[in-house]
Amino acid sequence: MTTSKIGSEGTIMKIAVSSNGKTLDSQVDQRFGRCAYFIIVNTDDMSFEAFDNSSLALGGGAGIQAAQFVASKGAEAVITGNCGPNAVRTLNASNIKVFVGQSGTVRDVIERYKRGEIKPTDTPNVGEHHGMGRGMGMGRGKGGGRSKA
Amino acid sequence: MIISIASGKGGTGKTTVATNLAVSIESGVQLLDCDVEEPNSHLFIKPSIEGTRIITTPVPEVNKQKCTLCGKCADICQFKAIVVIADTVLTFPEMCHSCGGCMEVCPEQAITETKRELGVIENGHRNALEFVHGRLRIGEAMSPPLIKKVREYTRADMLTIIDAPPGTSCPVIASMKNADFILLVTEPTPFGLNDLKLAVGAVRILGIPCGMVINRSDTGNDQVRQYAEKEKLPILMEIPFERRIAEAYSRGEMIVELYPEWKEKFRDMYNRIEESLQI
Numbered sequence: 001m002t003t004s005k006i007g008s009e010g011t012i013m014k015i016a017v018s019s020n021g022k023t024l025d026s027q028v029d030q031r032f033g034r035c036a037y038f039i040i041v042n043t044d045d046m047s048f049e050a051f052d053n054s055s056l057a058l059g060g061g062a063g064i065q066a067a068q069f070v071a072s073k074g075a076e077a078v079i080t081g082n083c084g085p086n087a088v089r090t091l092n093a094s095n096i097k098v099f100v101g102q103s104g105t106v107r108d109v110i111e112r113y114k115r116g117e118i119k120p121t122d123t124p125n126v127g128e129h130h131g132m133g134r135g136m137g138m139g140r141g142k143g144g145g146r147s148k149a
Numbered sequence: 150m151i152i153s154i155a156s157g158k159g160g161t162g163k164t165t166v167a168t169n170l171a172v173s174i175e176s177g178v179q180l181l182d183c184d185v186e187e188p189n190s191h192l193f194i195k196p197s198i199e200g201t202r203i204i205t206t207p208v209p210e211v212n213k214q215k216c217t218l219c220g221k222c223a224d225i226c227q228f229k230a231i232v233v234i235a236d237t238v239l240t241f242p243e244m245c246h247s248c249g250g251c252m253e254v255c256p257e258q259a260i261t262e263t264k265r266e267l268g269v270i271e272n273g274h275r276n277a278l279e280f281v282h283g284r285l286r287i288g289e290a291m292s293p294p295l296i297k298k299v300r301e302y303t304r305a306d307m308l309t310i311i312d313a314p315p316g317t318s319c320p321v322i323a324s325m326k327n328a329d330f331i332l333l334v335t336e337p338t339p340f341g342l343n344d345l346k347l348a349v350g351a352v353r354i355l356g357i358p359c360g361m362v363i364n365r366s367d368t369g370n371d372q373v374r375q376y377a378e379k380e381k382l383p384i385l386m387e388i389p390f391e392r393r394i395a396e397a398y399s400r401g402e403m404i405v406e407l408y409p410e411w412k413e414k415f416r417d418m419y420n421r422i423e424e425s426l427q428i
Contacts, residue, residue, distance in 0.1 A: 060228060060229070061229025061241070064232055065229055071234055086229075086241055086244075090234055090239060093235055094234050
């Protein structure tokens with residue numbers, strides 16, 4: 001097996017990308033913990049595997065569980081849009097590099113990585129519960145009556 | 150006796166009813182504001198605060214020298230508050246529900262208790278009325294543990310009035326459980342009705358007798374009354390949409406103090422609740 005030199009990051013081969021779909025032409029899902037799929041790409045030959053994200057429906061701790069999942073699949077880096085504090089802590093503990101703020105197709109971001117155009121971070125770029133979206137029942141109703149004409 | 154003032158929908162008048170009811174009874178009564186995410190009863194009661202307590206909950210701390218990374222703690226945790234990954238163990242105190250499972254299963258006794266602050270409880274008086282409320286720490290996600298601590302101030306020799314949070318989720322259940330009566334405050338609008346039905350569903354699961362207050366009762370439509378009739382829910386009070394009531398509220402004043410006829414109405418309502426429970 002040969003290991004090609006890749007970008008400025010050396011020899012990372014397995015990268016997990018949060019994705020809306022199951023192919024290299026799917027869009028990067030902006031959420032990490034609550035993305036639809038993880039695509040784990042071998043940067044050497046662009047072979048890949050897509051996995052459903054079982055953390056998607058989790059009440060809490062989705063980022064932590066997603067980080068555990070990509071670690072269990074042997075990913076050495078994560079490319080995503082937004083990554084919260086718990087996920088970043090878990091990924092850091094596993095020595096997985098984190099690239100945030102990315103969009104476009106999975107193929108695009110892998111190519112960008114290979115060209116050394118993106119830099120890893122060790123801090124979260126969003127707060128907790130960022131990816132929970134609307135309609136998760138976290139809000140409180142507050143209303144007043146309208147005055148009678 | 151414990152009366153919880155609840156509602157499905159927010160902003161229907163729970164605090165108005167709870168505070169005015171408490172002040173109308175005058176003696177042998179305590180008001181517990183369990184809407185710890187945004188307590189506001191004190192704006193109307195204006196109590197003298199006599200005590201402040203910081204409330205904490207136990208969370209795990211791992212002695213990494215003793216830890217063998219066996220992962221039993223992570224397996225038992227249902228909330229991802231403790232995770233074994235790579236060659237380390239991580240704790241996420243803000244995810245912890247304080248069940249103590251991780252400490253129980255750790256074969257190395259590597260896990261000890263530390264604390265996470267939930268918020269504060271303040272207590273005091275307005276004349277003979279005893280007042281207690283909780284204030285959830287900003288950033289704290291779990292309110293039921295603090296609500297339960299507020300409810301520990303319940304005195305068996307008093308009438309306890311609880312101002313509950315809106316909705317039907319865990320904080321509301323924590324504020325209604327073991328009450329003797331639930332007073333549901335609603336408004337005669339489609340939103341009011343929709344959320345009232347959800348609240349009645351929750352109250353029925355708890356098996357607690359309940360009645361209704363219709364606020365802004367001369368607005369909206371008739372559907373809430375039709376629903377009450379169909380479900381045999383007594384309408385114990387109607388508060389009309391009057392400018393003077395809204396003005397009093399906006400200034401943080403008590404309706405029952407400005408307009409004595411309302412004190413009678415609130416007392417009557419209390420008497421009807423008491424009678425209904427004796428039959």
